[in-house]
Amino acid sequence: MYFIWNIQRKIKAMLWIVVLFLLLLSNSVYSQENADYLKLLEGEASDLNLDDQTKDGQKKTPSRDIKLFSQGLNDSKGGGITELFPGLSQQHFELVLKDNYIGSYLFYKRLSQPKKEEVYRYYQSNSDPAMIRKKIIQVGKN
Amino acid sequence: MGNRMFRNIFILCSLVWISSANAIDVKLTSDREFVEVIHKDKLIKIQRIQDQDHRLEGGFAKTSRKCPPFCIQPMDAGEGVKTIAQLEIFDFMETELLDGDGLIIDARTPAWWNRGTIPGSINIPFTVFSLDIDDPLLIDMMKILGAKRRGEVGGFSRAIEEMGMMGGELKTDEWDFTSAKKLIIWCNGMWCGQSPRAIKGLLELGYPAKKILYYRGGMQVWQSLGLTVIVPDDM
Numbered sequence A: 001m002y003f004i005w006n007i008q009r010k011i012k013a014m015l016w017i018v019v020l021f022l023l024l025l026s027n028s029v030y031s032q033e034n035a036d037y038l039k040l041l042e043g044e045a046s047d048l049n050l051d052d053q054t055k056d057g058q059k060k061t062p063s064r065d066i067k068l069f070s071q072g073l074n075d076s077k078g079g080g081i082t083e084l085f086p087g088l089s090q091q092h093f094e095l096v097l098k099d100n101y102i103g104s105y106l107f108y109k110r111l112s113q114p115k116k117e118e119v120y121r122y123y124q125s126n127s128d129p130a131m132i133r134k135k136i137i138q139v140g141k142n
Numbered sequence B: 001m002g003n004r005m006f007r008n009i010f011i012l013c014s015l016v017w018i019s020s021a022n023a024i025d026v027k028l029t030s031d032r033e034f035v036e037v038i039h040k041d042k043l044i045k046i047q048r049i050q051d052q053d054h055r056l057e058g059g060f061a062k063t064s065r066k067c068p069p070f071c072i073q074p075m076d077a078g079e080g081v082k083t084i085a086q087l088e089i090f091d092f093m094e095t096e097l098l099d100g101d102g103l104i105i106d107a108r109t110p111a112w113w114n115r116g117t118i119p120g121s122i123n124i125p126f127t128v129f130s131l132d133i134d135d136p137l138l139i140d141m142m143k144i145l146g147a148k149r150r151g152e153v154g155g156f157s158r159a160i161e162e163m164g165m166m167g168g169e170l171k172t173d174e175w176d177f178t179s180a181k182k183l184i185i186w187c188n189g190m191w192c193g194q195s196p197r198a199i200k201g202l203l204e205l206g207y208p209a210k211k212i213l214y215y216r217g218g219m220q221v222w223q224s225l226g227l228t229v230i231v232p233d234d235m
Helices: A002-046 A052-060 A090-100 A102-109 A113-125 A129-141 B002-022 B086-094 B126-130 B136-144 B155-162 B194-205 B218-224
Strands: A063-065 B035-039 B042-046 B082-084 B102-106 B121-123 B182-186 B212-215
Touching (some): A090 A102, A090 A113, A102 B035, A113 A129, A129 B086, B082 B086, B086 B102, B086 B182, B126 B194, B182 B194, B194 B212
Parallel strands (some): B082 B212, B182 B212
Antiparallel strands (some): A063 B042
């Protein structure tokens, strides 16, 4: 009886060892697969050359530094207003835009004075930020 | 009198010639010539290459790569994740990205990113999303995406959240996705598994699928349309 019980214990122990071994093996196979994938990716990337005209396109693409616009953004005071409520003055409208809708503001800032006024007039009839954003982009393209 | 008329006609013709010379023939769409996007404090104009005889050369003209691992990817990158194309990206650039509610993620390894990316993108390699949940890099990157690591959550609160109350649908045991940004995730295109892996990793972390968009065309399609590519180091 003791003999059978001993064999059962040994089989159980061996089974645990096999399970552990398989777990370690699958983990290392997975890591190896990942490492191989990354190696292949690096190989493909090193073969990559950007098409000449695509590169030229980048150089010819106008880009403007907007650091000047963002300077002093943190000093701005929109009077603590965080939403574009109807009825703000143009100056206040710009400050709220600057404080809360920085992306829209950066585009707004580049508009000429008459276009800024056009956006402001639009805001007076519709203070929804999403619509104002669309208006800024639309006016900027005209 | 005759001279003046001749001069006026000449000026008019010149103006017509100048305006036609400046006209863009290869637009994005019939009513859209370009899109502007902010990339590292610079406004970048995204438009198409105007040379109509241009042919792709270089790495993205290549048709065949070993599969696996460079196999054709399915249209869907995950349940609930929407697959999009270029026009949706342009709209996203002018809306969510512009106001900081969204991010465009180049999920490729830095070796790819350094050789050119879509303007407005940030680089978070797909490998980040399979890091250990306590890895500081993963936590930092998730913070950029607007996800917060949660502290201890009481069992009772969690049970209520799991019932869909207290904004529970945007929370897991580990993360709070209440302020998570909408993401466009992309890599090299239809043969690239890097962004699908990133999406899989994010979904496993509990990132809401409805806030993830998959740009399957990736750099392959972007370049085949002659759209602006920037090299980050040259910026």
